[in-house]
Amino acid sequence: MKIQQIDVWQKDLPIAGPAYKMALQTLTALDTTLVRITTDSGLQGWGEVCPLGPAYQPQHAAGARAAIGEIAPHLLGENPLLAEQVNQRMHQALCGSLYAKSAIDMACWDLAGKAYNARVCDLLGGAAREVIPSYYAIGLSSPEQAAEVAVKKQAEGFRRLQLKVGGRTLEEDIACVRKVAENLQPGTALAVDANRGLNVNDAIQLSAxxxxxxxxxxxxxQTYEQCLHLRGKLHHPLWLDEVIEDINSLLRAVRDNAAEGFGMKQSRIGGISQMRTAREICAVAGLPMTCDDSWGGDLVAASCVHLGATVSASLFAGTWIAAPYIDEHYDQQHPVTLTQGALQLPQGAGLGVTPDSVRLGAPAMTFCL
Ligand SMILES: [Mg+2]
Structure with a gap:
């Protein structure tokens, strides 16, 4: 089997409801990139990468497409069932840009699933569960507003909440954590996520x-070193997210005993293939993880759910998807949606989600043999 054609689409994913506010940017739509690999046998596989705007991390949407444009010509004629070889070819063609490579890697896994008539989770070792717990991220808001969301989301079925802090006074953060905690039901887990927004001193004081x-x-x-400085000074388990940029940084964190768990984002570390490795490392180290991405439509969501399904129950902390914030699905028959705080594994071979290419319109780029 050979890769005969690679099509790349740009799409704006509109945000449902009010604009999505972050410390450095306010977003009303997310610029996402879809990739479709077509083989000489006619089989197709889909992938997606959607950075969270240009200011959250070094990854950005136009950069993803530029990198894919650099890589794609080198992949024509390769066997997409050999994901490891495809990844090697990508690394030979372009240094870095793991997030761009993640879309192609995802398309290869989707295609392999269709070729072998298996779900991606089955190719990854098998699903430990068919229904995946998700979690809800409560944005920066007043203590009362945050508590109101916490009550509402628990009533909807969420058993894990993530509360954003940072970028304001320490007193406001402490008040917000306390107010949300007062409104937690037994069995609801809480993560307090600063997204790098605290200095070392404030992190220690908030925990105390x-x-x-x-x-x-x-x-x-902000940095790995700052987080490492916190070891032994906190009253809470420390998790790392943004600073785990690849498998090497995950290995370093495990070696340094730098964290009790990891928020893992598939596009940041290079895709499904790299997440599989991360899953094994976390399992050996006995450290829990999430299976997330920064943002994305149904393809990214499906990929995160397949990955999350394969993590053992004792080490799995949930899969976050952007669906509640998005007004649109690529696959009207098989959308990935949240029900009572949980995600159903998509059925069907591969990712189980096939975008309607007619609705996507003309590709931004096409590469063919
Ligand atoms: Mg996080």
Whole structure:
């Protein structure tokens, strides 16, 4: 089997409801990139990468397409069933840009599933569960507003909440954590996520001020070294997210005993193939993980659900998807949706989601043999 054609689409994913506010940007739509690989046998596989705007991390949408444009000509004629070889070819063609490569890697896994008539989760070792717990991220807001969302989302079925902090006074953050904690039902887990927004001093003080509250403290500070500085000084388990940029940084964090868990984002570390490796490393180290991505439509969501399904129950902390914020699905018959705080594994071979290419319109780029 040979890759005969690679099509690349740009698409704006509109955000449902009010604009999505972050420390450095306000977003009303996300620029996503879809990739379709077509083989000489006619089989097709789909992939997607959707950075969270241009200011959240070094990854950005136009960069993804530029990188795919650089890589794609080198992949024509390759066997997409050999994902490892395809990844090697990608690394030979372009240094870095793991996020761009993740879309092609995803398309190869989707295609392999269709070729072998198996779901991606089955190719990854098999699903430990068919229904995947998700979690809800409560944005930066007042203590009362955050508590209101916490109550509402628990009523909808979420059993894990993530509360954003940082970018304001320490007192406001502490008040918000306390108010949300007061409104937690038994069995609801809480993650307090600063997305790198706290300095070392404030991270230590926030943990000390809330030491009677049970939560995990996610990516409090900007750099790996700052987070490492916190070891032994916190009253809460420390998780790393944004600073785990690839398998090497994950290995370093495990070696340094730098974290009690990881928020893993598939596109940041290079896709499904790399997430499989990360899953094994976390399992050997006995460290829990999430299977997420920064943003994305049905393809990214399906990929995260397939990955999440394969992580053992004792080490799996949930899969976040952007679906509640998006007004649109690529596959009207098989959308990936949240029900009562959980995600059903897509059925059907591969990812189980096939975008309607007619609705996508003309590709932005096409490469063919
Ligand atoms: Mg996070």
């Amino acid at each position: 001020a809330c030491q009677d509250i049970r939560f995990i403290f996610e990516q409090p500070c």
